[in-house]
Amino acid sequence: MRLHTTLVLSGAAAGLLLAACSAAPAATPTPAGPPPPLSLEPADLQAEYAALPAGDPATGQTAFTTAGCAACHALEPEKRIVGPALAGIATRAGERESGLSAELYLYKSITRPDAYVVETFTPGLMPKTFIDTLTPQTQADLLAFLLTLK
Ligand code: HEC
Numbered sequence: 001m002r003l004h005t006t007l008v009l010s011g012a013a014a015g016l017l018l019a020a021c022s023a024a025p026a027a028t029p030t031p032a033g034p035p036p037p038l039s040l041e042p043a044d045l046q047a048e049y050a051a052l053p054a055g056d057p058a059t060g061q062t063a064f065t066t067a068g069c070a071a072c073h074a075l076e077p078e079k080r081i082v083g084p085a086l087a088g089i090a091t092r093a094g095e096r097e098s099g100l101s102a103e104l105y106l107y108k109s110i111t112r113p114d115a116y117v118v119e120t121f122t123p124g125l126m127p128k129t130f131i132d133t134l135t136p137q138t139q140a141d142l143l144a145f146l147l148t149l150k
Pocket of ligand 1: 114
């Protein structure tokens with residue numbers, strides 16, 4: 001008898017669980033329409049940058065190739081592929097835009113490529129998808145690597 005009660009109870013519990021599970025999809029918010037444009041405010045860039053995990057330059061160096069950056073960016077000075085050579089970028093980055101540190105300029109370059117277009121280069125060539133396709137960890141690793149290119 002006791003066993004029977006337990007079975008009935010667990011049957012009821014399973015039913016409740018099932019009900020909870022089948023109700024779950026309706027509770028998941030579905031994205032509606034295009035996302036709002038990315039903010040270009042330094043304070044917002046700073047907040048996003050600060051939210052990234054700590055980056056590792058050696059992992060970032062590997063990611064520079066695996067994420068496809070190396071297809072367009074040489075690491076040798078003055079070598080132009082599709083995009084500008086990134087040799088010395090850690091030094092130049094802090095001078096590109098007034099009010100933006102090297103860190104924030106590089107973060108902005110990866111996540112909002114066309115917001116600032118390097119002189120003599122064409123906008124629209126660098127993919128705008130890295131903010132979504134690269135994990136925060138890979139973004140942080142790439143930034144840590146770029147910051148070593150003094
Ligand atoms: C299809 C080619 C292409 C790919 C792939 C690409 N870029 Fe770019 N990138 C460009 C071009 C073109 C520019 C210059 C135009 C501009 O500023 O938007 C640029 C600009 C930059 C700049 C600014 C350089 C400066 O001198 O101020 C950085 C930093 C950068 N890219 C990093 C990256 C990283 C990191 C990746 C990989 C995650 C990457 N890019 C992938 C084409 C590319």
